[in-house]
Amino acid sequence: MKDMMTAAVYHALDDIRIEQWPVPKVGAGEVLVKTLACGLCGGETMAWYKKAEPKVLGHEPVGEIVEIGAGVTDFSVGDRIFVNHHVGRINSHLSRRGHFTRDPFYSSMRIDPGGVCEYFRALPQHLAMDTHKLPESISNEAAVTIEPWSCVLSGLKVCHIQPGDTIAVVGAGFMGQGFVHLAPFFGAGKVIALDFSDWRLQKAREFGATHTINPKSEDAVEALREANNGRLADTVIVIAPFPEAWDQALKLVEVGGCLHLGAPLAPGVDWVRDGNAAYFDQITVTSRYSSDHTDTYSYIRLLESGRIDADKAVTHRFDIADSAEAFRMLVEAEQSLKIAVYPHGIPEGSAG
Ligand SMILES: [Zn+2]
Missing domain, CATH: 3.90.180.10 (Medium-chain alcohol dehydrogenases, catalytic domain)
Structure with missing residues (x-):
């Protein structure tokens, strides 16, 4: 050697x-x-x-x-x-x-x-x-x-997806594609990818997304409801590491659903929730490191x-x-x- x-x-x-x-x-x-x-x-x-x-x-x-x-x-x-x-x-x-x-x-x-x-x-x-x-x-x-995709799998294990649930993935880079691709193993029905890049959304379709939304050109909440019989998503996974993205992601979660944090914000960056909604929405927030x-x-x-x-x-x-x-x-x-x-x-x- x-x-x-x-x-x-x-x-x-x-x-x-x-x-x-x-x-x-x-x-x-x-x-x-x-x-x-x-x-x-x-x-x-x-x-x-x-x-x-x-x-x-x-x-x-x-x-x-x-x-x-x-x-x-x-x-x-x-x-x-x-x-x-x-x-x-x-x-x-x-x-x-x-x-x-x-x-x-x-x-x-x-x-x-x-x-x-x-x-x-x-x-x-x-x-x-x-x-x-x-x-x-x-x-x-x-x-x-x-x-990396073992980390995705680890995250999906804690989302408690039920068979047929609608999953939305905010941020369709490599990790987001993993969530799109692996969610069906946990029983996901519709899998909806959101991203500002049409190239990434096309890739998401190739990895199994049933719907895609580009929030640059359409209202994300409206488009989600349209794709999902008027409802929001049962689990929303957010990979984009910005508080605005987390706010957007939370708005996409149905009552009783799950918001999964797929990547951290930088240390010291606040993420503030409406405490009244936090109580009544019964939304579980999950995360999983590595x-x-x-x-x-x-x-x-x-x-x-x-x-x-x-x-x-x-x-x-x-x-x-x-x-x-x-x-x-x-x-x-x-x-x-x-x-x-x-x-x-x-x-x-x-x-x-
Ligand atoms: Zn890595």
Whole structure:
């Protein structure tokens, strides 16, 4: 194994650098993974979410094990795997109550040094809880959707959708498309996507939306009622991270329904509700940060069953050398969904 490797490093939103970093050394119980592809995540564009120090981009990797540490028995060199970048533990108050991802331990575990680099190290905790050998039927492209759309699945689990319910999704970027695409597995009837971009709304139709609304050109509440027999939606999922979008989303929820917050506002940004309506509307507000090992497992099984159009979700592919351009496209987010970066070159035959 060589000593140094190429890594795409975040210094600031407009400053992504290609640098040489040391290849991580593998200790007992750990594995070294050659990164075959890694997705870029919208969360990486939230400047407030980033730590000050330079950081290797990416936490949505698929790779192949190239080295195993002493004592690793469940995995071998050559295994193609997905590793969840964060991983929970069993023995804590929050974990025992099902909130694995909000236990501080979860975010303290991370792949080293990240996903958009040639090699990364996975820890014993990763291997014990949330590392999965991938069947051949799951392509590397499809596998970059595992982390983000497992988060979607995690969110849908807490919306308590009843069979036939009408679901509205506010914000049809990559995560919104995931909610559109996966909601039917939870029993959704009508699935209605809202976005200012007609390109994204067209994509939403391809991912299974039964109706689309562009609030730029029509009144969202009126259009929703028209599409839904005069009623509002039973569950509304809002991905757009602005208080105005949350206000708009709340106006779309039927009495007794659910408002699911699919992404956070920046810290310190208020979101104010009418307390009288909050009482009488009987609306449940839910949220779910990231995804735990049970979500990953559910999602991989769905993927393996052939029911997910994951390959279609990867709209752009970049060589690691072009990571700055890939990141710019992510920030602009105009006509792209998932962007995949290839640290060892884009393989022959990849679409797009
Ligand atoms: Zn992500």
